[in-house]
Amino acid sequence: MPGWETTVLSGAATADTDTLMYPHGPQFGDRRTPKADDGASPEIPISVRFSIYDRSYRSLYVNNNGVVSFDVPVNQYTPDSFPLTDGRAFVAPFWADVDNRITGEVCYRQSRDLQLLQRVTADINTYFPHEEFTATWLFVATWDHVTFYGSKSSKMNTFQVVLTTDGHLSFIMLHYKDIQWTTGAASGGDPHTGLEGTPAQAGFNSGGQRNYFNIPGSRTPSILKISSTSNIRSPGRWAFQVDNFAVPNGCVYNANFLPPGTxxxxxxxxxxxxxxxxxxxxxxxxxxxxxxxxxxxxxxxxxxxxxVSRAACQVWGGRHYSTFDGQRYRFQGSCAHVLLQLCGPPRLAGPAPIRVEAESEAPGAAQGAPGIHLVRVTVYGQDLAVVRGATGHVTVS
Incomplete structure (x- = not known):
């Protein structure tokens, strides 16, 4: 897209001391990508082979637009949906139209620092306990307080990718510390909000038709919430084994992640x-x-x-009932009333058998207006009861 001159508003990246982001910035020996529209680092030779499925690589590029790529740089600023079958292999923590000329830094380094290797080893073994992994190399790339092309706002994103291997097993971790925008102006985004248009894509692509992964919400407005999502129960972090694809704590169906039970x-x-x-x-x-x-x-x-349609059944005051057809009734005394249950035997394609009861208080059992003493829900063979006054407690069976 056409380039234009801007003024850099922020300085060097700073170190992170939290448990999500790995240390980054010039003080840790990081290099920076050029201040360029849709720019990238030079080709970076790496000291080990890093494998993605059945292909191994000895060099990579850090691209300003939120991508670490192998073989060739990626200057495309509006993301496409995965899979891309043109042979390009890359990891996309947040593929969108970053403009580091306005503000922010894109920095990177490869390392064999013992403390970092111990940290990434512990993380990977926590998420993939069935693998025996001891990291011998890692690569960290960080997009620190970067904004988007055409920005007329103060919104910035901070995210990171970590690659690591022991020479055989390969893993990636994607970190999202703060995500405030999703789309550059040249991708249809609003320059004042960084939203709308074609939002960012996150995940990875092997270059073929089969092996790829889309983080839920990619290329939708929901990608704005990626810092609160995870596949390893740590908000803001996603972890994958990529030499032989594995995703912990869930399922992958058509390259999309699903939490257990979905x-x-x-x-x-x-x-x-x-x-x-x-x-x-x-x-x-x-x-x-x-x-x-x-x-x-x-x-x-x-x-x-x-x-196709919805209706509500309500109870209030322990005496007043509104049924699904909108009729109102008033009952006296202490009784258990059935609010909901399936009519007829359950069918294979229907919902699970369910029954909801509300039990009124006996007259004089409580000061003031009478109310509901107990609500009981029976579903999936479990009997769940909530008793008035037992705040924070639910009785199961």
């Missing part, structure tokens, strides 16, 4: 219901469609069965 339909007709299982069982699917009063609707990259 239900979804794998096609736009909602004919196959799938679930990400706990443990190492991965994703299981079975033929199961929507009910007659449900519609198959998109939700992110998959589909779900949603009710």
């Amino acid at each position: 239900f979804f339909w794998s096609d736009q007709t909602c004919e196959r219901r799938c679930q990400c299982m706990y443990g190492d069982d991965g994703v299981t699917c079975q033929a199961r469609g929507c009910l007659l009063d449900e519609a198959c609707l998109p939700a992110s990259w998959y589909h779900v069965c949603q009710p």
